[in-house]
Amino acid sequence: MNHQEKIFQLMKKPGFYPHAVSKIEQRETHISKVFLTGDYVYKIKKSVNLEFLDYTPLAKRNYYCHQETTLNRRLSHNIYLGVVAISFKDGRYSISGPGKPVEYAVKMRQLPEDCSLIRMLKCGKIDNTLIKQLARMLADFYQYYPGNEKITAFGSWETICAKCEENFGQMEKFLREMFNDRIFNVIHAATRSFLIRRKPLFLHRTENGKICDCHGDLRSGHIYFDDGIQIIDCIEFNERYRYSDMASDLAFLAMDLDFEGFPKIAGHLINTFAQYANDPNMFVLIDFYKCYRALIRTKVNCIHLENTSIGDWKKANICREIDRYMDLAYQYALQFTRPTLWVVCGMPASGKSTISNELSRILNIKVFCSDLVRKELFGLKPHDFMNVPFEKGIYSKGASSLTYGKLLLLAQEEIEKGASVILDATFSNTHQRGEALRLAMDTDVNIIFVECLSSVNLSKARLIKRRTGPSISDARIRHFEQFKKRFEPLNEIPDEIHISVSTEESLEECVQKILSRDNMLSDREGTEKDEHRTSNIQC
Template structure:
């Protein structure tokens, strides 16, 4: 039996390599200074122009890097995977030798004792976190990232094996793993947070929305993604560069595009730029034709925030007093995010798609309902149900009499109440041109403790006339006609009674596919404001 001496121990060799790499003369190129940075699995050496990244010889359950050959394989995989989202950054994997004289170097000769990934060193000033902190990252940067990620997910691997990681069972496994691994800190570090509520609300969301997760698989949204998509890994240098994806465990990289995006949305919110995170998300959703990403983003933000909480908790035991204070602040910040976004998906929202006839409200309501997986109740359909066989009536008579219209709006409230009472969000699709009808909606939302978003569809009068004229040739569900428009327009009471935090104006004169993502981007920020106001 061969015995391993201390000199041959992988950890001893690794530290000897790191000691050699701390010396600027180790490198065969100009060095402005050597800085070592450590993660839980890597040691990184920055030299000014080139970065050298080593894998630590560790076994951590989710990876095993104790064998040199496994570390080499991981290095090669890192270069291959990260070239998907970067260019002219990842160079090659280089062997590190120990010569017969015991000297460790990059020069050939002797035994290979370690491998390193080499990268072009990107300037810190071009990092997204730095750009955000200095106010130099705005709307254009977010759109560029969103568009690039949409293209990335479209091009990345999809297979039945990858799809399995988007299944409700796989999502539940990852969620419960988080809960279980945070268990040791629940009664101490996390004692001030409503932990049982957070866990049960997330479990309930997964059970109640299985169809959403299964629909994501059917729609091809489960991909081989990045796995660690945070602001620290995004740069603007020679174009957009996204680095440091996870190479050591496919399970952490496979999943819904939403779980990847959620990391960046969460990270930006933690940095105080949540609105820009929604801009990025909307840019992705529009480019990928994936408005449904909004239906799951809060759930996955909670998952990502708890991963960050877990990592910080694990570091507490080895931290000195100063570092411990920093870690506790981080834990509080990410727990606050997890709790807030749990409220975002646990609290139902009453959506009202309103506006003049032919303003596009029914089309918007239908697309919103499909994206979010929630029911839509339309005044046109309720009117037909209450008066079967009725046709087009003159304004003020028949189905357009005040009595009939009040009954229709009352029925819409009853239908919405049933959904909200069951904890489900719901969409109402009607003109809502009178203030007292909107008062009823606001009262219902207040009584049911629901979020409330009025999406007012707006188009020029000429567009409305053109659309209504088409209905004479091709009748649909709505009985509103061109002859009704002048009276309905004159009597339409502006939505000045609706607070800004509950109202979104949606321009429906442009491409139809853009309206729902524009609505969701603004509405998500408003829903977060409503949650904050409720909490305070």
Template sequence: MNDLKVFENVCRAMADPAFYPHRISNLERRETHISVVFLTGDVVYKLKKPVDFGFLDYSQLKTRQRMCELEVKLNQRLSQGVYLGVVPLSREGDKFKFGDSGEVVEYAVKMKQLPDEASLSSLVAGTTVGPDEMSRLGRRLAEFYAAAERGEQIDSYGGCQVIEFNTEENFRQLAPFVESVLEKERFDFIMESSRGFFKDSGSVFKRRVVEGRICDGHGDLRAEHIYFLDRIQIIDCIEFNERFRYGDCAVDLAFVHMDLERLGRPELSLAILNGYTESSCDYGIYTLLDFYSCYRAVVKIKISCLSATELEEGPRKLEMQSRAVQYLDVAFRYSVQFARPTLYVLCGLPGTGKSTYAKKLHHAFDIDLFRSDEVRKELPEYSSRRGPVPFGTGMYRPEIRGRVYSRLLSIVQDELKKGCSVIVDATFSMRKWREEAVRLAEDLDANIIFLECECSRETILERLGHRREGKDGQSDARPEHLGGFVDEFDIINELPPERHTRINTEGEIEANLRTILSGIYSQKRAQVEQVIARL
């Protein structure tokens, strides 16, 4: 009798409440493409199917035993008192039972049964979880990643070569389903955008390795695997392939991020990221969030398609195929988000902190930063020996300032044409300059976000005073110029919310930065959704 037939007979036996040596309150069977789970009310038994999908090989009994043992060990990292051990299942004659007194034919992971209603996937449907709980989850995950195993071998899984291999493997395995299940145009866009990301952003992966962000993670961090009980319990990490568990913290977090956005609660995901970045200071996670979310959605497409192939024609098969199409739409949106460049404009009066946050974003995103002060100093009329001049004269004459903005937007145009996101640090006090920037972004099919920095007049004067003393900044603006800038500043009221946000820079810098990063992520998402709606 082959392993699959034996496995089916074991499952048939376990479907009988009399099979169990303990009380059964409600016996239920659940199934995925790689496992069968029996829930009994208090205890869960999870068996691994004798299958070989290439990326996963459970075809041998010894392998299934070893993987059960590894599953228990690995999952005890993020849970407590849930994974109870591995139990053998044996056969005597034509009967099956727990224990090893007969011929051992299968192994099962024994777990404490957690209530479905405590899972994050259930909780998001109501109002019982909010930003505070999600921030706590983010901090817990930051602690886990900080303590996770690291090393040269594990680092290799965060490199471009391995991630590209995984990505291409997904595309190869999905090729038979294109057109029959998956829309070819969207699938091709996802595939080509992913390949372009590797070509254009290879340095991002290297930087993550250098920063120590690669570790032995979870690998399957979905909302249905996270439970809020007396403590946060996270289960069902990947044990069958190190290639899918080793990697960037971002690839783990992208899974729950994608899941929560799909469930209609993007604000909860951003709260997780806020808690995570608060503990880890890993602001660079936003450089890979959309790419890895797309990657995770493609994995879900693959799982849905593979599951459908195991089913007979009928409602369940159609459900799996429909789920694959839904995840294709999710992956498509993320691919547009990471493929579409963004122009970040740090604007506002002098002394409001534009340069501070422009530099923070420059470091977090690892993209070019261009400042009007530097462009001004490159003009032939500029001379540092003259010192500050009255507002409206010298380098602050209207025609000179116009040339500065023309040159600045010309530089931006060159970068956006190459598909590169860019940061601009300039006052943008006049509406016409802002409108030119918006027009430029729209013409080049780019997102644009204005981050308007604000603070009290007293704080501005104090900061500009430091410049007079040579303590801060490259700007030539001084306290005596403030009145002129205030008088000429056209209040920003022409921009929609997805293109404009105000920042009170008198708050704590790191807290402000976290708010900025989550805010602009939401704004980019909103702009991309508008683009997709027009397709």
């Protein structure tokens, strides 16, 4: 007997429930049916067998109902009330009644839709304070549920590669019919390339506790601001979808916010989380994991379209979503495969090399320092001190032109390998900066100017310190005023590719500002969409 279909029909009727019902709403995914009754919600797992889960045995549905309740209590309170049996006796079904259990449901307190993150965003009710609270909650959550040896294995490079290939394999049957095969192939190739180039970073993540027992399905529709922050509907049916890098978990929410038209909110969330979690490395991975998550949503929609009998209007809406998710995945893929030319510039003793070396460490890319390149060009060792007047000897205009030409050539060689690169030099005039801009344009890469700033007193103190300590740079206190007079402000550099950092702040704060998504090119595109996308909703 097919009890489930009969139960689904009964749950549409208010009289079936053992409590008052104000209104019944039904929602459906490819794996569950949800009935909202006003005060309570009942969620029943469909008797389906898909490649990534098997809910056909009743015992499994019962088990995963309990798993769902237990796991979701980690990020919510007073929402998941328990698991109720739906019994059958003498030809009648009842919730928590007499007879043999023939189905199980997760019973929840119904949350007000007006308090969901997505509804509040569309009504303009979400501010930076609430996003900071959410970021802090998530950072604390990942710290409280750290990985063990079993969990960490799910974040290994080999596992990530296998998951990506599995996802692409599962999507291949939908090619042409549901999405563009050319875009699919570009994303596939970009993913493989990124995984090869960034293998050391994935290893670093597993060795430094970044793989956790996460949420697995972190989306704006699963987050509510009601009696604090409530996050519901985590993945319970398959551990490997929940055990992941915290950056992957957060990327799902960031991608969802992008999809809904709120990239600035997504950027602020990532910035704040990275700061709370002390995790600057995640900036390198965010676009990669956003792409992966957008592809997951594409696949889920394709499955939903394939396995569910739905009306034409809903089918058309799902098809539009598939197109939008694929477009997002394509944009992310272009971003994480496109190299960036980082130009770290500023006055002598402004902290350029310290910033450059830290960026090099975090991003795992090469840095070329003008001081080293200059001395190598003229056959000198790095710490050979050249006590020459300003703009004389190896610092003459001709020698500087050779040095900057060599810097750009070295940068071009890295870019041609598909790698990002950092140039650490003063770049004191518009001509030098113009040559860097031209290189970026000719090679079609991103370019970001990081201008290092410090007070006159601090810069002079750093220069004085060079008298007694080893220094690759030959700039000294006596050159300072001449450097200052010759340094041309970066007025010609557009704000969107110009980041100023005060190196009087901590190195951590400087790097956080540089890597913040608000300052990255990928978040500059389409920010106009983020001005209160309200749609036709009653707020």
